[in-house]
Amino acid sequence: MHASRTCGTRTPPASEGLSRRRAGRPFAAILDKTRITSAALEIIGRKGYDGLTMAGLAKQLEVAPSALYNHVTAKRDVLQLAEDHLISMVDVSLFGRAPWEEAARIWAWSYRDVFAQHTSLIPVIAVLPVTNAPQTLEMYETVTRAFAAAGFPQNLIVSSIVAFESFIFGSAYDVTAPDDIFEAGSTVDSTPHFRAALKAGRVNERPADTAFELGLEALIAALARSLC
Protein backbone atom coordinates (compact mmCIF):
# COMPACT_ATOMS: atom_id res chain seq x y z
CA MET A 1 0.00 0.00 0.00
CA HIS A 2 1.01 3.59 -0.71
CA ALA A 3 4.45 2.69 -1.97
CA SER A 4 5.52 6.29 -2.35
CA ARG A 5 6.46 6.89 1.27
CA THR A 6 9.48 5.47 3.14
CA CYS A 7 10.03 2.67 0.66
CA GLY A 8 13.64 1.91 1.47
CA THR A 9 15.96 4.81 0.79
CA ARG A 10 14.87 5.59 -2.73
CA THR A 11 15.37 9.30 -3.27
CA PRO A 12 13.57 10.39 -6.43
CA PRO A 13 15.97 12.24 -8.73
CA ALA A 14 14.43 15.66 -8.81
CA SER A 15 16.00 16.95 -12.00
CA GLU A 16 16.25 13.78 -14.03
CA GLY A 17 12.85 14.01 -15.62
CA LEU A 18 10.03 11.48 -15.38
CA SER A 19 10.93 8.24 -13.71
CA ARG A 20 7.66 6.57 -14.56
CA ARG A 21 7.81 3.14 -16.15
CA ARG A 22 6.66 3.12 -19.75
CA ALA A 23 6.21 -0.13 -21.64
CA GLY A 24 7.18 -0.40 -25.26
CA ARG A 25 3.49 -0.14 -26.14
CA PRO A 26 1.94 3.32 -26.55
CA PHE A 27 0.97 3.71 -22.89
CA ALA A 28 1.15 2.15 -19.51
CA ALA A 29 -1.88 3.17 -17.54
CA ILE A 30 -0.87 5.03 -14.43
CA LEU A 31 -4.16 5.58 -12.69
CA ASP A 32 -7.14 3.42 -11.93
CA LYS A 33 -9.97 3.53 -9.43
CA THR A 34 -8.20 1.23 -6.99
CA ARG A 35 -5.13 3.43 -6.77
CA ILE A 36 -7.27 6.56 -6.47
CA THR A 37 -9.33 5.01 -3.68
CA SER A 38 -6.40 3.90 -1.58
CA ALA A 39 -4.61 7.20 -2.02
CA ALA A 40 -7.77 9.03 -1.00
CA LEU A 41 -8.17 6.87 2.09
CA GLU A 42 -4.55 7.46 2.99
CA ILE A 43 -4.99 11.23 2.80
CA ILE A 44 -8.31 11.17 4.68
CA GLY A 45 -6.71 9.10 7.41
CA ARG A 46 -3.81 11.47 7.67
CA LYS A 47 -5.42 14.86 7.24
CA GLY A 48 -9.14 14.31 7.52
CA TYR A 49 -11.82 14.96 5.00
CA ASP A 50 -11.12 18.67 4.79
CA GLY A 51 -7.54 17.81 3.91
CA LEU A 52 -8.60 15.81 0.88
CA THR A 53 -8.32 17.94 -2.25
CA MET A 54 -8.13 16.92 -5.85
CA ALA A 55 -4.77 18.66 -6.11
CA GLY A 56 -3.43 16.85 -3.05
CA LEU A 57 -4.76 13.54 -4.31
CA ALA A 58 -3.07 14.10 -7.66
CA LYS A 59 0.18 14.99 -5.94
CA GLN A 60 0.08 11.82 -3.86
CA LEU A 61 -0.38 9.85 -7.08
CA GLU A 62 2.35 11.85 -8.85
CA VAL A 63 0.00 13.00 -11.52
CA ALA A 64 -1.56 16.22 -12.77
CA PRO A 65 -4.89 17.09 -11.14
CA SER A 66 -6.67 16.99 -14.46
CA ALA A 67 -5.62 13.38 -14.96
CA LEU A 68 -8.00 12.33 -12.20
CA TYR A 69 -10.94 13.35 -14.33
CA ASN A 70 -10.23 10.53 -16.74
CA HIS A 71 -11.36 8.13 -14.00
CA VAL A 72 -13.87 10.03 -11.91
CA THR A 73 -16.40 12.61 -13.01
CA ALA A 74 -16.15 14.70 -9.84
CA LYS A 75 -14.79 14.75 -6.33
CA ARG A 76 -18.04 13.21 -5.17
CA ASP A 77 -17.03 10.03 -6.99
CA VAL A 78 -13.84 9.82 -4.97
CA LEU A 79 -15.81 10.13 -1.76
CA GLN A 80 -18.19 7.42 -2.90
CA LEU A 81 -15.30 5.10 -3.63
CA ALA A 82 -13.90 5.78 -0.18
CA GLU A 83 -17.27 5.22 1.43
CA ASP A 84 -17.81 1.88 -0.23
CA HIS A 85 -14.40 0.72 0.95
CA LEU A 86 -15.23 1.83 4.48
CA ILE A 87 -18.36 -0.29 4.49
CA SER A 88 -16.26 -3.39 3.96
CA MET A 89 -14.74 -2.74 7.38
CA VAL A 90 -18.07 -3.13 9.15
CA ASP A 91 -18.35 -6.40 11.05
CA VAL A 92 -21.13 -8.60 9.68
CA SER A 93 -19.40 -11.83 10.62
CA LEU A 94 -21.87 -12.83 13.30
CA PHE A 95 -24.95 -12.79 11.11
CA GLY A 96 -26.05 -16.35 10.60
CA ARG A 97 -23.67 -17.62 13.25
CA ALA A 98 -25.08 -16.06 16.40
CA PRO A 99 -28.53 -15.12 17.69
CA TRP A 100 -30.00 -12.18 15.79
CA GLU A 101 -29.80 -9.77 18.72
CA GLU A 102 -26.14 -10.44 19.28
CA ALA A 103 -25.19 -10.24 15.61
CA ALA A 104 -27.09 -6.97 15.19
CA ARG A 105 -25.41 -5.56 18.28
CA ILE A 106 -21.89 -6.26 17.01
CA TRP A 107 -22.81 -5.01 13.54
CA ALA A 108 -24.23 -1.74 14.87
CA TRP A 109 -21.30 -1.00 17.17
CA SER A 110 -18.70 -1.60 14.49
CA TYR A 111 -20.75 0.34 11.94
CA ARG A 112 -20.86 3.30 14.31
CA ASP A 113 -17.17 3.08 15.13
CA VAL A 114 -16.15 3.06 11.48
CA PHE A 115 -18.19 6.14 10.64
CA ALA A 116 -17.35 7.96 13.85
CA GLN A 117 -13.87 8.23 12.39
CA HIS A 118 -15.25 9.39 9.07
CA THR A 119 -18.27 11.55 9.84
CA SER A 120 -17.62 13.64 6.76
CA LEU A 121 -18.67 10.67 4.66
CA ILE A 122 -22.08 10.38 6.33
CA PRO A 123 -23.69 12.99 4.08
CA VAL A 124 -22.19 11.05 1.17
CA ILE A 125 -23.47 7.60 2.08
CA ALA A 126 -26.86 8.90 3.10
CA VAL A 127 -27.55 9.96 -0.45
CA LEU A 128 -25.37 7.46 -2.31
CA PRO A 129 -27.26 5.19 -4.70
CA VAL A 130 -26.07 1.69 -3.91
CA THR A 131 -25.79 1.05 -7.63
CA ASN A 132 -22.26 2.40 -7.50
CA ALA A 133 -21.35 0.77 -4.20
CA PRO A 134 -20.90 -3.00 -4.49
CA GLN A 135 -19.56 -3.49 -0.97
CA THR A 136 -22.48 -1.56 0.48
CA LEU A 137 -24.89 -3.66 -1.50
CA GLU A 138 -23.23 -6.81 -0.26
CA MET A 139 -23.62 -5.70 3.35
CA TYR A 140 -27.33 -5.06 2.82
CA GLU A 141 -27.71 -8.52 1.33
CA THR A 142 -26.02 -10.19 4.28
CA VAL A 143 -28.04 -8.25 6.84
CA THR A 144 -31.29 -8.81 5.00
CA ARG A 145 -30.71 -12.55 4.80
CA ALA A 146 -30.02 -12.73 8.53
CA PHE A 147 -33.08 -10.65 9.42
CA ALA A 148 -35.26 -12.89 7.28
CA ALA A 149 -33.76 -16.03 8.78
CA ALA A 150 -34.41 -14.68 12.26
CA GLY A 151 -38.10 -14.49 11.44
CA PHE A 152 -38.65 -10.87 10.57
CA PRO A 153 -41.73 -10.17 8.49
CA GLN A 154 -40.51 -9.54 4.96
CA ASN A 155 -42.11 -6.11 4.71
CA LEU A 156 -40.39 -4.76 7.83
CA ILE A 157 -36.81 -5.69 7.04
CA VAL A 158 -35.71 -2.70 4.97
CA SER A 159 -37.41 -0.23 7.29
CA SER A 160 -35.72 -1.85 10.25
CA ILE A 161 -32.31 -1.65 8.62
CA VAL A 162 -32.87 1.99 7.73
CA ALA A 163 -33.93 2.74 11.30
CA PHE A 164 -30.77 1.13 12.62
CA GLU A 165 -28.64 3.03 10.14
CA SER A 166 -30.25 6.36 10.94
CA PHE A 167 -29.50 5.86 14.59
CA ILE A 168 -25.97 4.71 13.79
CA PHE A 169 -25.14 7.71 11.61
CA GLY A 170 -26.50 10.19 14.12
CA SER A 171 -24.61 8.47 16.90
CA ALA A 172 -21.39 8.55 14.89
CA TYR A 173 -21.57 12.35 14.94
CA ASP A 174 -22.14 12.27 18.65
CA VAL A 175 -18.85 10.47 19.20
CA THR A 176 -16.96 13.35 17.64
CA ALA A 177 -18.68 16.02 19.71
CA PRO A 178 -16.33 17.96 21.98
CA ASP A 179 -16.49 17.08 25.65
CA ASP A 180 -17.66 20.54 26.62
CA ILE A 181 -20.48 20.62 24.08
CA PHE A 182 -23.07 20.97 26.81
CA GLU A 183 -21.23 23.60 28.79
CA ALA A 184 -23.71 26.41 29.26
CA GLY A 185 -21.12 28.83 30.49
CA SER A 186 -23.36 31.71 31.44
CA THR A 187 -23.00 33.23 34.88
CA VAL A 188 -26.74 33.30 35.38
CA ASP A 189 -28.10 29.80 35.05
CA SER A 190 -31.29 29.84 33.01
CA THR A 191 -31.24 26.08 32.55
CA PRO A 192 -31.16 24.55 36.03
CA HIS A 193 -32.96 21.30 35.16
CA PHE A 194 -30.77 20.58 32.18
CA ARG A 195 -27.63 21.32 34.10
CA ALA A 196 -28.66 19.06 36.97
CA ALA A 197 -29.50 16.21 34.60
CA LEU A 198 -26.19 16.70 32.87
CA LYS A 199 -24.37 16.33 36.16
CA ALA A 200 -26.34 13.27 37.21
CA GLY A 201 -25.82 11.57 33.85
CA ARG A 202 -22.05 11.89 33.80
CA VAL A 203 -21.33 8.43 35.07
CA ASN A 204 -19.17 7.40 32.17
CA GLU A 205 -16.18 9.13 30.66
CA ARG A 206 -17.56 8.25 27.26
CA PRO A 207 -21.08 9.70 27.32
CA ALA A 208 -21.59 8.96 23.63
CA ASP A 209 -21.27 5.24 24.38
CA THR A 210 -23.89 5.43 27.11
CA ALA A 211 -26.40 7.09 24.81
CA PHE A 212 -25.63 4.69 21.97
CA GLU A 213 -26.10 1.64 24.11
CA LEU A 214 -29.35 2.99 25.50
CA GLY A 215 -30.80 3.66 22.07
CA LEU A 216 -29.44 0.55 20.44
CA GLU A 217 -30.82 -1.77 23.09
CA ALA A 218 -34.15 0.01 22.80
CA LEU A 219 -34.24 -0.60 19.07
CA ILE A 220 -33.17 -4.23 19.38
CA ALA A 221 -35.66 -4.97 22.13
CA ALA A 222 -38.57 -3.37 20.35
CA LEU A 223 -37.78 -4.91 16.99
CA ALA A 224 -37.29 -8.34 18.52
CA ARG A 225 -40.95 -8.24 19.44
CA SER A 226 -42.03 -8.26 15.84
CA LEU A 227 -40.25 -11.61 15.50
CA CYS A 228 -42.51 -14.02 17.34
Next chain:
Amino acid sequence: MHASRTCGTRTPPASEGLSRRRAGRPFAAILDKTRITSAALEIIGRKGYDGLTMAGLAKQLEVAPSALYNHVTAKRDVLQLAEDHLISMVDVSLFGRAPWEEAARIWAWSYRDVFAQHTSLIPVIAVLPVTNAPQTLEMYETVTRAFAAAGFPQNLIVSSIVAFESFIFGSAYDVTAPDDIFEAGSTVDSTPHFRAALKAGRVNERPADTAFELGLEALIAALARSLC
Protein backbone atom coordinates in the same frame (compact mmCIF):
# COMPACT_ATOMS: atom_id res chain seq x y z
CA MET B 1 -37.71 40.77 6.99
CA HIS B 2 -35.27 41.12 4.13
CA ALA B 3 -36.35 44.60 3.15
CA SER B 4 -34.16 44.68 0.11
CA ARG B 5 -36.45 42.72 -2.20
CA THR B 6 -39.75 43.88 -3.68
CA CYS B 7 -40.42 46.56 -1.05
CA GLY B 8 -42.81 48.71 -2.98
CA THR B 9 -41.35 50.10 -6.17
CA ARG B 10 -38.23 51.64 -4.74
CA THR B 11 -35.58 51.53 -7.43
CA PRO B 12 -32.20 52.23 -5.89
CA PRO B 13 -30.41 55.00 -7.80
CA ALA B 14 -27.48 53.12 -9.19
CA SER B 15 -25.22 56.03 -9.96
CA GLU B 16 -26.13 58.39 -7.14
CA GLY B 17 -23.61 57.02 -4.68
CA LEU B 18 -24.39 55.48 -1.33
CA SER B 19 -27.97 55.75 -0.26
CA ARG B 20 -27.31 54.40 3.20
CA ARG B 21 -28.65 56.40 6.08
CA ARG B 22 -25.96 58.02 8.14
CA ALA B 23 -26.82 59.79 11.37
CA GLY B 24 -25.03 62.97 12.34
CA ARG B 25 -22.90 60.95 14.72
CA PRO B 26 -19.71 59.29 13.40
CA PHE B 27 -21.38 56.09 12.28
CA ALA B 28 -24.65 54.28 11.90
CA ALA B 29 -24.03 50.59 12.31
CA ILE B 30 -25.13 48.72 9.23
CA LEU B 31 -24.62 45.13 10.26
CA ASP B 32 -25.47 43.09 13.31
CA LYS B 33 -25.88 39.41 14.04
CA THR B 34 -29.64 39.54 13.62
CA ARG B 35 -29.43 40.94 10.10
CA ILE B 36 -26.68 38.50 9.19
CA THR B 37 -28.70 35.56 10.50
CA SER B 38 -31.87 36.40 8.64
CA ALA B 39 -30.01 37.11 5.42
CA ALA B 40 -28.19 33.79 5.74
CA LEU B 41 -31.45 31.93 6.32
CA GLU B 42 -32.98 33.65 3.32
CA ILE B 43 -30.13 32.55 1.08
CA ILE B 44 -30.09 29.01 2.47
CA GLY B 45 -33.82 28.74 1.89
CA ARG B 46 -33.45 29.97 -1.66
CA LYS B 47 -30.25 28.29 -2.82
CA GLY B 48 -29.41 25.70 -0.21
CA TYR B 49 -26.36 25.44 1.95
CA ASP B 50 -23.97 25.16 -0.97
CA GLY B 51 -25.36 28.43 -2.26
CA LEU B 52 -24.43 30.27 0.90
CA THR B 53 -21.14 32.08 0.44
CA MET B 54 -19.64 34.93 2.38
CA ALA B 55 -19.56 36.97 -0.82
CA GLY B 56 -23.22 36.24 -1.54
CA LEU B 57 -24.17 37.00 2.03
CA ALA B 58 -22.35 40.32 1.84
CA LYS B 59 -24.04 41.17 -1.44
CA GLN B 60 -27.47 40.45 0.02
CA LEU B 61 -26.63 42.82 2.87
CA GLU B 62 -25.21 45.42 0.46
CA VAL B 63 -21.86 45.35 2.13
CA ALA B 64 -18.28 44.32 1.35
CA PRO B 65 -17.45 40.70 2.23
CA SER B 66 -14.77 41.79 4.64
CA ALA B 67 -17.32 43.77 6.64
CA LEU B 68 -18.87 40.50 7.83
CA TYR B 69 -15.74 39.69 9.75
CA ASN B 70 -16.43 42.53 12.16
CA HIS B 71 -19.35 40.47 13.47
CA VAL B 72 -18.40 36.85 12.95
CA THR B 73 -15.01 35.23 13.16
CA ALA B 74 -15.66 32.72 10.39
CA LYS B 75 -18.34 31.23 8.18
CA ARG B 76 -18.88 28.59 10.84
CA ASP B 77 -20.30 31.31 13.07
CA VAL B 78 -22.90 32.15 10.47
CA LEU B 79 -23.96 28.52 10.27
CA GLN B 80 -24.19 28.34 14.05
CA LEU B 81 -26.42 31.39 14.11
CA ALA B 82 -28.64 29.80 11.47
CA GLU B 83 -28.74 26.54 13.36
CA ASP B 84 -29.80 28.13 16.60
CA HIS B 85 -32.61 29.92 14.82
CA LEU B 86 -33.74 26.67 13.27
CA ILE B 87 -34.02 25.02 16.66
CA SER B 88 -36.61 27.59 17.69
CA MET B 89 -38.86 26.13 15.00
CA VAL B 90 -38.98 22.73 16.69
CA ASP B 91 -42.30 22.04 18.38
CA VAL B 92 -41.90 21.62 22.13
CA SER B 93 -45.35 22.96 22.93
CA LEU B 94 -46.78 19.67 24.14
CA PHE B 95 -44.22 19.06 26.85
CA GLY B 96 -45.94 19.52 30.20
CA ARG B 97 -49.35 19.66 28.57
CA ALA B 98 -49.71 16.14 27.19
CA PRO B 99 -48.59 12.65 28.19
CA TRP B 100 -44.83 12.21 27.83
CA GLU B 101 -45.07 9.76 24.93
CA GLU B 102 -47.28 12.05 22.90
CA ALA B 103 -45.19 15.16 23.56
CA ALA B 104 -41.98 13.34 22.66
CA ARG B 105 -43.56 12.04 19.48
CA ILE B 106 -44.58 15.49 18.24
CA TRP B 107 -41.22 16.93 19.26
CA ALA B 108 -39.28 14.24 17.40
CA TRP B 109 -41.30 14.47 14.21
CA SER B 110 -41.03 18.26 14.02
CA TYR B 111 -37.34 18.12 14.92
CA ARG B 112 -36.75 15.68 12.06
CA ASP B 113 -38.81 17.72 9.61
CA VAL B 114 -36.92 20.92 10.36
CA PHE B 115 -33.52 19.33 9.83
CA ALA B 116 -34.59 17.26 6.85
CA GLN B 117 -34.82 20.59 5.06
CA HIS B 118 -31.44 21.64 6.37
CA THR B 119 -29.29 18.51 6.48
CA SER B 120 -26.19 20.57 5.80
CA LEU B 121 -26.53 22.01 9.28
CA ILE B 122 -26.48 18.61 10.96
CA PRO B 123 -22.68 18.41 11.03
CA VAL B 124 -22.78 21.91 12.51
CA ILE B 125 -25.22 21.26 15.33
CA ALA B 126 -23.68 17.91 16.16
CA VAL B 127 -20.49 19.62 17.22
CA LEU B 128 -21.85 23.01 18.27
CA PRO B 129 -21.19 23.90 21.90
CA VAL B 130 -24.53 25.04 23.27
CA THR B 131 -22.75 27.93 24.92
CA ASN B 132 -23.25 29.93 21.77
CA ALA B 133 -26.76 28.69 21.08
CA PRO B 134 -29.34 30.12 23.48
CA GLN B 135 -32.36 28.72 21.66
CA THR B 136 -30.85 25.25 21.60
CA LEU B 137 -30.14 25.48 25.29
CA GLU B 138 -33.70 26.54 25.95
CA MET B 139 -35.04 23.53 24.07
CA TYR B 140 -32.88 21.19 26.13
CA GLU B 141 -34.15 22.80 29.33
CA THR B 142 -37.78 22.34 28.29
CA VAL B 143 -37.29 18.74 27.26
CA THR B 144 -35.30 17.89 30.37
CA ARG B 145 -37.95 19.35 32.65
CA ALA B 146 -40.67 17.31 30.93
CA PHE B 147 -38.65 14.09 31.07
CA ALA B 148 -38.02 14.62 34.76
CA ALA B 149 -41.67 15.40 35.42
CA ALA B 150 -42.67 12.23 33.60
CA GLY B 151 -40.65 10.23 36.08
CA PHE B 152 -37.41 9.55 34.26
CA PRO B 153 -34.47 8.70 36.49
CA GLN B 154 -32.29 11.79 36.63
CA ASN B 155 -29.19 10.01 35.36
CA LEU B 156 -30.86 8.71 32.19
CA ILE B 157 -32.33 11.96 30.90
CA VAL B 158 -29.43 13.39 28.95
CA SER B 159 -28.53 10.04 27.42
CA SER B 160 -32.14 9.55 26.38
CA ILE B 161 -32.27 12.96 24.72
CA VAL B 162 -29.01 12.30 22.91
CA ALA B 163 -30.32 8.92 21.72
CA PHE B 164 -33.44 10.60 20.36
CA GLU B 165 -31.40 13.28 18.66
CA SER B 166 -29.00 10.81 17.08
CA PHE B 167 -31.91 8.93 15.58
CA ILE B 168 -33.53 12.19 14.47
CA PHE B 169 -30.44 13.52 12.71
CA GLY B 170 -29.78 10.27 10.92
CA SER B 171 -33.40 10.07 9.87
CA ALA B 172 -33.32 13.62 8.56
CA TYR B 173 -30.68 12.55 6.05
CA ASP B 174 -32.82 9.64 5.06
CA VAL B 175 -35.64 11.97 4.06
CA THR B 176 -33.43 13.62 1.49
CA ALA B 177 -32.25 10.36 -0.07
CA PRO B 178 -33.24 9.93 -3.70
CA ASP B 179 -36.06 7.50 -4.37
CA ASP B 180 -33.87 5.20 -6.38
CA ILE B 181 -31.14 4.99 -3.73
CA PHE B 182 -31.63 1.25 -3.38
CA GLU B 183 -31.75 0.52 -7.09
CA ALA B 184 -29.16 -2.20 -7.64
CA GLY B 185 -29.26 -1.84 -11.38
CA SER B 186 -27.03 -4.75 -12.30
CA THR B 187 -28.24 -7.24 -14.86
CA VAL B 188 -27.11 -10.16 -12.76
CA ASP B 189 -28.79 -9.98 -9.39
CA SER B 190 -26.29 -10.80 -6.68
CA THR B 191 -28.59 -9.52 -3.95
CA PRO B 192 -31.84 -11.48 -4.26
CA HIS B 193 -32.84 -11.33 -0.58
CA PHE B 194 -32.29 -7.62 -0.34
CA ARG B 195 -34.19 -6.95 -3.54
CA ALA B 196 -37.13 -9.06 -2.41
CA ALA B 197 -37.28 -7.33 0.96
CA LEU B 198 -37.12 -3.98 -0.79
CA LYS B 199 -40.10 -4.89 -2.92
CA ALA B 200 -42.10 -6.21 0.02
CA GLY B 201 -41.39 -3.14 2.13
CA ARG B 202 -42.54 -0.60 -0.41
CA VAL B 203 -46.00 -0.15 1.04
CA ASN B 204 -45.72 3.58 1.48
CA GLU B 205 -44.71 6.20 -1.01
CA ARG B 206 -42.68 7.84 1.73
CA PRO B 207 -40.40 5.04 2.92
CA ALA B 208 -38.41 7.41 5.12
CA ASP B 209 -41.55 8.02 7.18
CA THR B 210 -42.13 4.31 7.66
CA ALA B 211 -38.61 3.76 8.96
CA PHE B 212 -38.77 6.83 11.19
CA GLU B 213 -42.03 5.78 12.77
CA LEU B 214 -40.73 2.28 13.36
CA GLY B 215 -37.58 3.48 15.08
CA LEU B 216 -39.21 6.29 16.98
CA GLU B 217 -41.94 4.10 18.44
CA ALA B 218 -39.28 1.57 19.39
CA LEU B 219 -37.34 4.23 21.27
CA ILE B 220 -40.41 5.63 22.97
CA ALA B 221 -41.71 2.21 24.00
CA ALA B 222 -38.39 1.04 25.38
CA LEU B 223 -37.65 4.27 27.20
CA ALA B 224 -41.14 4.41 28.68
CA ARG B 225 -40.26 1.23 30.54
CA SER B 226 -37.61 2.98 32.56
CA LEU B 227 -40.35 5.25 33.89
CA CYS B 228 -42.26 3.03 36.28
Next chain:
DNA sequence: ACCTGAACACCGTTCAAGT
Protein backbone atom coordinates in the same frame (compact mmCIF):
# COMPACT_ATOMS: atom_id res chain seq x y z
C1' DA C 1 -6.85 6.16 -24.26
C1' DC C 2 -4.78 8.83 -21.04
C1' DC C 3 -1.81 12.50 -19.42
C1' DT C 4 0.04 17.63 -19.13
C1' DG C 5 -0.23 22.56 -18.68
C1' DA C 6 -2.71 26.51 -18.60
C1' DA C 7 -6.74 28.70 -17.65
C1' DC C 8 -11.39 29.71 -15.51
C1' DA C 9 -14.52 30.93 -12.12
C1' DC C 10 -14.82 30.70 -8.00
C1' DC C 11 -13.89 30.13 -2.55
C1' DG C 12 -12.88 32.06 2.74
C1' DT C 13 -10.06 35.20 4.98
C1' DT C 14 -6.70 39.07 6.00
C1' DC C 15 -5.29 43.71 6.36
C1' DA C 16 -3.94 48.44 5.46
C1' DA C 17 -6.51 52.33 4.56
C1' DG C 18 -10.22 55.23 5.15
C1' DT C 19 -14.23 57.72 7.99
Next chain:
DNA sequence: ACCTGAACACCGTTCAAGT
Protein backbone atom coordinates in the same frame (compact mmCIF):
# COMPACT_ATOMS: atom_id res chain seq x y z
C1' DA D 1 -16.02 51.13 15.80
C1' DC D 2 -16.97 49.63 11.45
C1' DC D 3 -16.60 49.66 6.52
C1' DT D 4 -13.98 49.44 1.74
C1' DG D 5 -10.79 47.70 -1.68
C1' DA D 6 -7.21 44.97 -2.85
C1' DA D 7 -4.78 41.05 -2.17
C1' DC D 8 -3.67 36.15 -0.77
C1' DA D 9 -3.76 31.35 -0.93
C1' DC D 10 -6.42 28.40 -2.13
C1' DC D 11 -10.52 25.45 -4.37
C1' DG D 12 -12.90 22.01 -8.29
C1' DT D 13 -13.19 21.64 -13.04
C1' DT D 14 -12.46 22.25 -18.17
C1' DC D 15 -10.03 21.80 -22.38
C1' DA D 16 -6.75 22.18 -26.13
C1' DA D 17 -2.56 20.07 -26.83
C1' DG D 18 0.47 16.37 -26.72
C1' DT D 19 1.91 11.07 -27.01
